[in-house]
Amino acid sequence: MTTEAERLPFFVYGTLRPGEANYARTLRGRTAAEEPARIAGALLYEGPGYPYATAGPADAVVHGVLVHPRAADYDAVRALLDHLEGYTPGTPAGAGNLYERVATEAARADGRTVRAWVYLAAEPLAGRLRATGTPLAGGRWTGRAAPKSPG
Template structure:
């Protein structure tokens, strides 16, 4: 596990949100903060298998949660989420890409955060035939 310079919180959606099945084993008990949030410029698609966020028009919105891992757990949580999302830095076979975005809290303030967006060519297929 390679430490990264930016230890941003994660914007999560779908099964990683509090109460979701993947939140229970991947995040529960390892976070310092969890709060409702949204991102703009992304669309949420159904499956296959689970939801995918895909880059979209600037006015599009995905609702989810802003999750900050505890400092002592950060690298482990990042590695766990990377594995879950099929992401390895620079790998052209990635299922998702982990990218920096601006998460918007319910009070309107923003915070930089990592988000997993569907990687190409899956993102292109979802845009053309997805729901």
Template structure:
């Protein structure tokens, strides 16, 4: 996984997924394409009203959506997502880091995409005391819980 400013699509797994609370204010009307996807080598943890993904074992999977912002909206979407996720490049206080990963689509294609993963100190705390979500699918885990 690498850092940078490439204009990649975004892999979203929590409140930014279509139908979830932050999708409307940040993404609705600004996307060129959306499709289900998953990433490997990541674990999903339950958080306070939203999940956190961290790097995990190779066989761990997180389910979500691959979102391609429209070209004319890309910079605005990237700024909105960075702000929502509390991400500033190079800031040691970040809760999330935006990193490039490989998302896998239902037809087997792999697409390089940005994902927000819990930053170092938070990731370490989650691995030590967090609750991993079985199956790596946040909406499905909430539906199963209640």
């Protein structure tokens, strides 16, 4: 079981990826490494404005980047990301968070896996996405020009 205190890397799939607006605001200069990765068992939906990932069928895949914060910046990065994603640690699922930060297995380009935090859409939003949203083909978000919202 993963606890809040564990210093896992973060799997990002939207505006937190290198080159996107929220990366520049929250992660630039605070990472030790970044690498392409993917997670299975998740679906990626178009926003509006930014993407949302939800739990999905085992064969569904979301592509993104595994971000390893520098040790000295880890707590600050986690707090910044939690705030950006509308997540309050310790709150019960469905208690008003926009996203939930959950531990998952991320697969690196070489196939090795690593435990990582990922922000998934929280209920009831996740239910609405599953009912009426359109999953992004191939589990890839292509980016937008300077979005100002979470992702």
